[in-house]
Amino acid sequence: MALLSPEVREAVTGILRAAAVALAVSWTALPIILAITYALADPNDYYNMEKVIPTRLTLEHIRSLIALGAGRAIVNSVIVALLTVAFSFALGLPAGYALARFVFPGRDTVKLLLVGMRMFPIIVIGVPLTVLYLKIGLNDTLLGVALAHTSMALPFVVLITSSIFAGIPKDLEEAGLIFGLTRAGVLLHITMPMALPGLAAAAMFAFLLSWNEVFVASVLTFNNRTLPAFVLVQVAAATELIKFAAVIIMVAPALVFVFAARKYLVTMWGITLR
Amino acid sequence: MVEVRLEGIRKRFGKTVAVDGINLTVEDGEFIVLLGPSGCGKTTTLRIIAGLEKPDEGRVLFGGRDVTRLPPRERNVSMVFQSYAVWPHMKVFDNIAFPLRIKGRPEEEIRRRVKWAAELLGIDDLLDRYPAQLSGGQRQRVAVARAIVVEPDVMLMDEPLSNLDAVLRIRMRSELKKLQRKIGVTTIYVTHDQLEAMTMGDRIAVMNKGRIMQVGSPEEVYDRPANTFVATFIGAPQMNLIKAVARSTGDGVVLDAGDFKLPAPQGLKVDDGAEVLVGVRPEHFTLQGREGIPAIRGILDFVERLGSDTILHVNTGNHIVVVKISGDYPAQVGDEVTVYPRLEKVRVFDASSGSLIG
Numbered sequence: 001m002a003l004l005s006p007e008v009r010e011a012v013t014g015i016l017r018a019a020a021v022a023l024a025v026s027w028t029a030l031p032i033i034l035a036i037t038y039a040l041a042d043p044n045d046y047y048n049m050e051k052v053i054p055t056r057l058t059l060e061h062i063r064s065l066i067a068l069g070a071g072r073a074i075v076n077s078v079i080v081a082l083l084t085v086a087f088s089f090a091l092g093l094p095a096g097y098a099l100a101r102f103v104f105p106g107r108d109t110v111k112l113l114l115v116g117m118r119m120f121p122i123i124v125i126g127v128p129l130t131v132l133y134l135k136i137g138l139n140d141t142l143l144g145v146a147l148a149h150t151s152m153a154l155p156f157v158v159l160i161t162s163s164i165f166a167g168i169p170k171d172l173e174e175a176g177l178i179f180g181l182t183r184a185g186v187l188l189h190i191t192m193p194m195a196l197p198g199l200a201a202a203a204m205f206a207f208l209l210s211w212n213e214v215f216v217a218s219v220l221t222f223n224n225r226t227l228p229a230f231v232l233v234q235v236a237a238a239t240e241l242i243k244f245a246a247v248i249i250m251v252a253p254a255l256v257f258v259f260a261a262r263k264y265l266v267t268m269w270g271i272t273l274r
Numbered sequence: 275m276v277e278v279r280l281e282g283i284r285k286r287f288g289k290t291v292a293v294d295g296i297n298l299t300v301e302d303g304e305f306i307v308l309l310g311p312s313g314c315g316k317t318t319t320l321r322i323i324a325g326l327e328k329p330d331e332g333r334v335l336f337g338g339r340d341v342t343r344l345p346p347r348e349r350n351v352s353m354v355f356q357s358y359a360v361w362p363h364m365k366v367f368d369n370i371a372f373p374l375r376i377k378g379r380p381e382e383e384i385r386r387r388v389k390w391a392a393e394l395l396g397i398d399d400l401l402d403r404y405p406a407q408l409s410g411g412q413r414q415r416v417a418v419a420r421a422i423v424v425e426p427d428v429m430l431m432d433e434p435l436s437n438l439d440a441v442l443r444i445r446m447r448s449e450l451k452k453l454q455r456k457i458g459v460t461t462i463y464v465t466h467d468q469l470e471a472m473t474m475g476d477r478i479a480v481m482n483k484g485r486i487m488q489v490g491s492p493e494e495v496y497d498r499p500a501n502t503f504v505a506t507f508i509g510a511p512q513m514n515l516i517k518a519v520a521r522s523t524g525d526g527v528v529l530d531a532g533d534f535k536l537p538a539p540q541g542l543k544v545d546d547g548a549e550v551l552v553g554v555r556p557e558h559f560t561l562q563g564r565e566g567i568p569a570i571r572g573i574l575d576f577v578e579r580l581g582s583d584t585i586l587h588v589n590t591g592n593h594i595v596v597v598k599i600s601g602d603y604p605a606q607v608g609d610e611v612t613v614y615p616r617l618e619k620v621r622v623f624d625a626s627s628g629s630l631i632g
Binding site: 175180185194 | 376
């Protein structure tokens with residue numbers, strides 16, 4: 001290397017860096033691109049050994065997926081995910097605020113327990129939950145699935161929102177109290193507007209958690225399948241092309257979320273709010 | 275504008291006593307400074323006056339009205355925070371207008387009053403900006419404008435200048451003081467900077483360990499510090515405190531420091547042989563001797579040349595006496611020097627309690 005001129009060395013590093021970036025990008029992007037391509041591929045092209053990239057495209061697989069009941073499953077998934085967001089925020093937001101703002105006995109224990117809840121394998125909870133749901137008549141209902149998802153999302157929502165609130169200087173709230181606001185007024189006029197971008201990211205996180213969850217949804221429902229449960233049960237036996245189509249439907253919301261929220265994802269982990 | 279009175283205020287945080295029985299009356303329109311080292315309870319006292327903390331004991335009275343249990347919004351106070359606490363999600367105009375909006379004032383009045391406050395602080399061309407687009411000094415002016423726009427009964431300031439650079443800090447001192455005089459609002463100002471306290475306060479309350487050590491005008495706390503804490507906290511370099519023994523002689527009491535002797539101030543009542551601390555400020559020495567003034571001789575230990583002044587550390591054998599001489603002084607470390615204290619400025623403190631006794 002010592003023999004190379006600075007210009008050559010610079011060129012070599014440039015090429016190496018570009019290669020590393022290309023590798024990283026293809027690692028994540030290639031499977032998605034392949035899935036999308038094959039989901040729209042004409043079966044003749046797909047099964048043609050001489051064709052790697054299909055040229056004739058069709059919506060046939062997505063249509064047959066919908067014929068199997070995917071439309072209903074998507075609607076179910078959206079309802080369950082929205083309920084999960086609503087429940088986990090109704091409970092998690094005040095908890096997160098309290099953890100961020102007030103010192104009380106056992107505060108650190110509460111935080112630790114919240115993280116600890118994630119150590120429970122969901123399979124261990126799934127079966128007793130089904131039994132319980134059968135007893136109280138919540139089995140095979142969207143509300144039941146949403147409640148189960150809320151219990152999974154809640155620790156995250158509490159921890160994320162508490163880090164968002166902790167990032168808002170206390171002085172700004174106290175200035176609100178001094179200049180005429182009640183505690184509730186401070187929350188409404190000062191804290192919430194500043195926390196909003198971060199809270200939106202946390203909401204999308206809870207939404208996706210519910211959207212992707214397959215085990216509990218499969219165990220707790222029979223007729224009212226959410227999308228992942230539907231895909232697991234219905235598509236397992238279907239053709240590869242229909243599996244690819246299912247991939248698209250599953251991944252699309254996540255992609256939209258990442259593109260819309262990547263700016264806010266930084267604040268979600270409580271870095272800074274300025 | 276009101277008189278503020280604190281009666282027996284006490285506040286504990288867990289096991290630490292932050293404020294330990296404070297009584298203080300701030301007169302209507304007065305500018306009072308709470309001065310003390312960090313952790314002395316001055317900020318807690320201010321927050322109790324603001325209503326951000328509730329005292330464990332004692333009462334807070336605004337013009338005779340007991341406000342101890344009232345939330346901040348019902349006290350008609352305003353506050354300038356050390357961090358400025360200007361809301362980042364609102365433009366400058368909305369920040370200043372906010373207290374008026376909450377009070378439901380008509381839009382026309384809001385515009386007029388915001389304009390008045392902004393012009394007073396020279397920020398009327400910044401009203402359309404967000405705080406993130408302002409410098410620290412500008413943000414601070416926004417915080418002050420927001421504090422005066424409501425015409426508060428009491429204005430509270432918590433170390434408002436400590437985040438500014440040195441030049442701006444000195445300029446803002448006189449500006450804030452002039453502003454306070456112009457609008458005549460009762461002001462309570464917290465700082466740990468004794469120069470700020472001396473230049474701005476009508477009176478200074480010097481605090482230590484949750485108690486008020488002395489309340490008085492800047493001249494009083496400088497000239498007759500109530501104890502050794504106040505004596506050394508006010509003034510830079512610090513007042514010399516020289517260990518000495520009081521001895522009764524035929525012509526009155528003499529303070530014997532071993533290396534030198536000083537006549538005690540008139541009317542000092544002290545037992546023969548009592549241990550005392552003799553307090554002399556560095557600026558209260560001269561180089562010219564006069565009849566009857568005892569000389570203090572020693573070897574120059576260290577010299578600080580500040581341009582306008584020269585600070586000499588004189589080793590007299592058992593003591594280091596710090597002396598401030600105006601202008602340059604052509605002496606070197608190791609030289610022998612003789613200085614003369616201005617006897618009318620000499621103060622005497624009890625060695626064990628630290629209280630001023632003469």
